[in-house]
Amino acid sequence: MLWAISFILSAKVSAQSYLLGMIEVNFCNYDQTNKELDITSKAGEKIPLCLEITNTSTEAISINIDFLDSIITSDNFKDRACNAADRPKKQFGNFMLPYEQEITIPAKKTIQKNFFIEYPVGFNWLSHGCVAYHIIWGDINDESMFTIRIRSIKYIDIFVNDTQASQAITLSQSPTLTNIDNEYIISFWIKNEWNVPEKIHIVSVLSNIFGYQKEFVFDTVLAANTWIILTTPSFVLPIYGWIFQYKNTISYVPEFDFNITEGKQPSEIYTGGTKKTQTLLFVWTRQSGLTIFIIFFIILWIFRPRKKRSQVST
Secondary structure (H helix, E strand, C coil): CHHHHHHHHHHHHHHHHHHHHCEEEEECCCCCCCCEEEEEEECCCEEEEEEEEEECCCCCEEEEEEEEEEEECCCCCCCEEECCCCCCCCCHHHHECCCCCEEEECCCEEEEEEEEEECCCCCCCEEEEEEEEEEHHHCEECCCCCEECCEEEEEEEEEEECCCCCCCEEECCCCEEEEECCEEEEEEEEEECCCCCEEEEEEEEEECCCCCEEEEEEEEEECCCEEEEEECCCECCCCCCEEEEEEEEEEEEECCCCCCCCCCCHHHHCCCEEEEEEEEEEECCHHHHHHHHHHHHHHHHHCCCCCCCCCCCC
């Protein structure tokens, strides 16, 4: 029985290997057609990866293509290897733009396919990847034992230069104080003018000269080249209203969603910054009018004209 299973598997492996051998894949951009592709490019730019696929057989063949991370083996040989398709894509494969995986090549035909990869701003090092392909119907399944899939691999190395940019966070200088059902909210906008997301932390303090103070804290991630409106929870102000000072202290750092395996992490290059703003907000209530009237009356009383006492001579 085991001999029969072994014979069947051996036959299927040979058939899969034969069909895979009928497929030739070469790179067709950057004048590189060898087994490896070496590119130098910039982060934030869409990089084309062109494949030329030839079917040398007399029948149409369908293949599956995967762009995966490439690693260096941990043994003494330190060879290049291509990750399995079911492993997490943390480097090269994670930056591939959506692409068609299943491709059918007619008999005795050559087709070209363009794929694209784009590294996020902040990525600044050598990225190792590979393109792996296998015959779609060529999986050899034995539910009681294992699955065999034969694939061919070509390696891709891309040296990525980071796109220089300056961080710029802009905050509204004129927050809006709104009265809603005898309670108040403060609204203001904040804008990220950089081309990577920013992790934002804001501490806002509303206060006046009579000792009133209210603090609000905002934590958010602001996408690149976007702006949002932030609004405080509703709160109650003293009945006398008056002039309030509104201060914002903003701290921000770039929010990178990747790690590089060598060289400097982007967080070591872009360290973020802080910014402070302040403005005056005036709240008018009936009590505010009464307070102003009383103060005005007191001032008039203090500085009212006084009659000079007549001096009596002796």
